[in-house]
Amino acid sequence: MKGWRGLAVGATAVAVAVAGCGTSSDSGSGDSGDPKTLTVWLMDGSAPTTLTDALNKEFQDSHAGVTVKYEVQKWNGIQEKLTTALTSNNPPDVIELGNTQTSKFAAEETLTDLSGDVSDLNGDQWLSGLKDSLTWDGKQYGVPFYAANRTVIYRTDLFQAAGITAAPTSRDEWVAAIEKLKAANAADPEFQALYLPGQSWYTLLSFIWDEGGDVAKQQGSGWAGALDTPQAKAGVEFYKKLVDTSGTKAPKDADEATPQQMEVFGTGKVGMMIGLPWELAGAVKANPDLKDKTGAFPIPSKTAGKTAPVFLGGSNLAIPQGSKNPDLAKEYLKLLSGKKYQDMLAEGGSVPGTSTDTAKLATNPIGKALAESAPNGKVTPTTPSWAAVEAGQNPLKDMLTAYLTGAKPLDQAAADANASLSKTLAG
Template sequence: MLTRTSPRLYARSAASARRALAFAMAAVLLVGGCGALSDSGGDGTTTVDVWLMKGSLTDEFTKDFVNDYESRNPGVEASVTVHEWPGINKKVHKALRSGDGPDVIEVGNTQVAEYVEAGGVRNFTTEVVDLGGDDWIDGLAASGQVDGYQFGVPFYAANRVVIYRKDLFRQAGIESPPRTREQWLSATELLDGPPGQQGIYLPGQNWYVLAGFIWDEGGDLAVERSGRWAGEVDSPEALRGMDFYSRLQSYGEARPDADEADPDELQVFAKGEIAQLIAVPGSAKLITDTNPELAGKLGFFPVPGKKAGTPGAVFTGGSVLIMPEKSDAQEEGYEFIKQLASDDWQQRMARTMSFVPNKSTLTGALESEPGAAAMAKAAENGRATPASPHWGDLEARNPLKEYQTAVLRGADARKAARTASEKITRLLSGGP
């Protein structure tokens, strides 16, 4: 194994080193040919084709950004197409293969490894400093990495926080949100005491929340050894994370086989006397739309960590920006990404969309919004899912959910964890 040359960039194996050499040679060829590869129209303009995803940016924000980008890059036009998330994988794979696709693509932060394995994704490793990457939030940077190389540039993030009923906390005599996991357990037990009231609504199969507790204990969902991924939920650390999940989940009435969508946890929270829910801050608006009587009664705090002052680990969802190696506007597409990832536009996006920007130094833009501010604080300890190209297969068949339900129904945790780890290993190896 090679020694690290920076906190984020390292090679994991000799195979990775050989791949890095190939990338470096490709980069030289691309730089040398940028002028010849530009997609210039008859009037001398170059068009940068960009795919963004529905819900990421407002139309007005996109228009303002494109106008600014074009004013800074004379002779270049940006054409933005907004896509729906369902079915986008096939479109991206086709674009990377054919070379007839866009020059910049927004992708989900759990999809990067899948596209890199398929081939055709530009490597930004040598340009991380130029892109401001030294200050990227660790969890966001990691979501764009494969084998330590940076293929995706962090665009934005969103993560879960605790949404709580301020009125129920006051009635229980809890004057401020808990700051440690043990304080959280004690407060939740107290909130679960009044008849007809639940301390928390935590679906049995919320594996995103479980992942955070496992990471807090020093464990992981899966690890890569010598180029092969293996399930790791049967480690002592991961078992401690599941134990904490079980204790917290017991202070509510969510079914062991329920997930966030079935039944809809926001509807359940809105209609019941429930003190807490773990969800993205934007869920609060949907809750009060369902039950207007809760308007002004909801507060937010980061998922507590094991020590006061350190938020608990959370799964960081969101998007990254990639470029196809076959893009015919390499220089112009790179400038588009660089500008969208810049401090100015990241701050504007944070204020407009209430997303977490790509740098912790920029989260002050969210201070006026309590939910977004709590989310930004939590993002400081954000984590990405294992960077396996088969992670999508695992999520689709998800043995983690089966494992959670089994434990919450009384199964032996160690045996259930071993079974889950074996299934995870098989799925991440491309098996059935």
């Protein structure tokens, strides 16, 4: 939850008060004119009111007798609330789920199988990484809603002063840019060319995937860790190279939230951070002087000219198994996943989940960086057990801290983390 929740960007959702009619137990298109209520739960911060107002009005106008009962939910405690609602006799008809939550509810058989509806729900436009998060036991249990991913956010003025004329397009160029920033700011002992916390494991995923490795592999019906492979360890080694060369003063035993890296970037003493759009917005809010001095570029690959794979955090839309209006719900998802409303999401700063057209997103530097890297996005293992990895003593964080601090050599840190990860995934 924590990892992907922070990815909702550029929009603030407010509940739309729509008077409800009596809920019908009949399913169908709603064109009969019989009064029906379609209950939709979206999450706080996911969609701007301009989008939801227009969407709900258009849907109601085209479905006689149907009222959309739109409710905005808070992220805090949502998993428990969904668990209760999905097993009740009167669940909502459309729900938003984090893409790391979907497999849990699909495995519990509380979501409607939409495998036969993919083509009607704009399936040919789905981001491939998000499609993977919807798949459980070979079936599709929802529609991608939106996503965001990390990019390298940098100070354009500091790059210019250091003689860096273009954004790096490879790891080697990235490291070279770090060295130039350090040299140009050597007189300032507080300067950090790149702020990189020791436990920023979502960033680590990019390096592992770029090396051709993964955190876990499916074995039969289960999953086992893959952190002890040469490819995964190569990703960890590059992470350490960045830490060692960047001049970062970030703690090695904490992630980007402790302290909030946007606050550190906002001090004006940092050349780069690997972050999300909302973190840049937070830094600019704290230090308005940065407004016209920042840019972004995709996390570079070790292969020149390519972008590294990125973790796609975001949300999916699903229909509860107990919905009393499943056909109406499918029509609602079809409308929301169409180009009109996906473009509105992009204009708000989110990577559209069901549109390969990112032109609306690429209208500013950070949106352009998101648009360039999102097609190469991936998700964490689609297993209900993954939630315990993030919520518990995260083995990837432990591995990074142990190796970066010198408490363990790489082979031992990777082996210990892999054993812990495999145990959690099996449990």
